[in-house]
Amino acid sequence: MTESHTAIRARIVASPSIAIRLLLATLAIAALVVPALIVIFAPPVRPYRHIAMPPQRVVPQTEIPAVEPLKYQDLPPDDARSFNATIPYSTAPNPAARPFVLTGTDEDKARAIDCMAAAVLYEAGDDTLGQRSVAQVVINRTRHPAFPKTICGVVFQGQERATGCQFTFTCDGALARHRWSDLAWKRARETAVLALTGSVFKPVGYSTHYHTDWVVPYWSSSLDKVTKVRTHLFFRWTGWWGTPPAFGRRVLSAEPVIAQLAALSDAHRMGAALDEAAAATIEAAAVSGTLPPPIAADTNSFIVTLDPKMPPESFAALASATCGERPYCKFMAWSSKAKTPAALPLQSSQVSTMSFSYLRDRTKGYDKALWNCAEYRRPDLTQCMKIQVFVPVVRQTDGFRLENLPGARVVPPPVARTVKATPDGLSGIRRRVEITATPAKPGPQPTTAPVSRP
Known part of the structure; x- marks a missing residue:
C-alpha cells in the first residue's frame, strides 16, 4: 500500500528541521572546543615591555659629548x-x-x-x-x-x-x-x-x-x-x-x-714581555734595596739616570716604587749620565734636558708622571712635560751683559734720543730722527739748557 500524500508531505517538512538541529549542535560544539584548543596550543603571550629611552639631546659645540657605557635594554x-x-x-x-x-x-x-x-x-x-x-x-x-x-x-x-x-x-x-x-x-x-x-x-x-x-x-x-x-x-x-x-x-x-x-699578536707579545721584564727588575730592586737613593740634602727628592733598556711605560712604576710610602716625593730622571745633575737646585739647562719627572703630594691629592715627549712619544699629550723656554735677559751695568735667568723678560737699556734737523727737499720742514746713543759711563754729567723742539 502506497504512502499517503499527507505522510509524504509531513516527512518532507520534518527533514529540514533535523538538518538545522544538527548544524546548530555542530556549531555549539565548535564554539566550545576551538577556543579551548587555541588556549592549549597557542604560544604564550609576552606582556608588553615599556622601553624607557633617553630623549635626544643635541650637544652644543662648546661641550664634548659624553661616551656612554655599553648598556642594553632588557628585550628579547x-x-x-x-x-x-x-x-x-x-x-x-x-x-x-x-x-x-x-x-x-x-x-x-x-x-x-x-x-x-x-x-x-x-x-x-x-x-x-x-x-x-x-x-x-x-x-x-x-x-x-x-x-x-x-x-x-x-x-x-x-x-x-x-x-x-x-x-x-x-x-x-x-x-x-x-x-x-x-x-x-x-x-x-x-x-x-x-x-x-x-x-x-x-x-x-x-x-x-x-x-x-x-x-x-x-x-x-x-x-x-x-x-x-x-x-x-x-x-x-x-x-x-x-x-x-x-x-x-x-x-x-x-x-x-x-x-x-699578547697570545695573538707578536707585536703586543714583545711589548708585553718588555713591560714584564721591567716590572720584574723594579720589583727585584725594591726587594733587594737597590732602588735609587734620595739626595743627601733632601730625603724626599731623587735624581736618577734611567736605564736605556727600560721601556718608557715603566718609568712611572719605577718612580712610585722608589718613592715608597712617602706622602711627598719628587723623582727627576735623565736618559744620559752626562746630563744628570749631581745636586739641587737645578740649572735651567738641566731642567730643559730632563727626560722624566714624577711628583707626589698626597696632602693635595696630587700624583703625576710626565715624560719629555721630544724623547718619548706618549699616547696622551697630557703626559708630556711643558716645553721649557729660557730667554736671556739684557741688563745695564757698566755695559751690556747677558744673563740666563729662566722666566725673566728682556729689559732693554735706556736709549738716549736727540733731535736733528735734516734737509728733505721741502722748504720749512724739519723731521725728527731717532739716534741711538752709546750708554754714558757713570759720573757727573754737565747741565744743559732745555732745547726747544720745532
Missing part, C-alpha cells in the same frame, strides 16, 4: 628588532670620511694593525663587508675628541671594566674563549691594513656608534641613525659633533701595548 631579540625598525634614518647628508694613513714606527704600526684586526674580526666575524664598516668606526673615533687618540686606545677603551668597555669582546672574555683560524686572522689583518692606509668605507660616513639589530642600547635614540650594514646599525652624534669639522683631531702614533693580545 625579536622585540629589539621590532623596536629598532621604528627608529627612522636621518635625512641629513652622509658624507664619506676623509682617508686615514697610519704613521709611527714599525712597532707602532704592527700594534695598531693587530688591534684593528681583532676589532673587525671579533665584532663583525669573518666577513669583509662587515669588517670594513667596523674599521671605519674605529678610525672615526680616533679623530673625534670624545675618544682616545690611538687605534689600540679606541678599541680597548674601558677594557678593565666588565660593563664599561666600548667593544664587547674586550671585556667579556671572548679573546680567551674563542680563537679564530690563521686564515681568518690573515683576512682581518688585510682589512685592517686597507683601512689604515687610506681606504674609506663610504656608507657609514662619520658614524661613531653601531650595534646589532637584535639589541637596543640605551644611547640609540639619542643619536642619528645613518645606515645598516648586514645586521649592524650605524649612528653618529646629532648636531655639530656629527659633522666633518668635529673629526679634525690629530691622531697619535705611539700605540700602547695591549696585554690581552
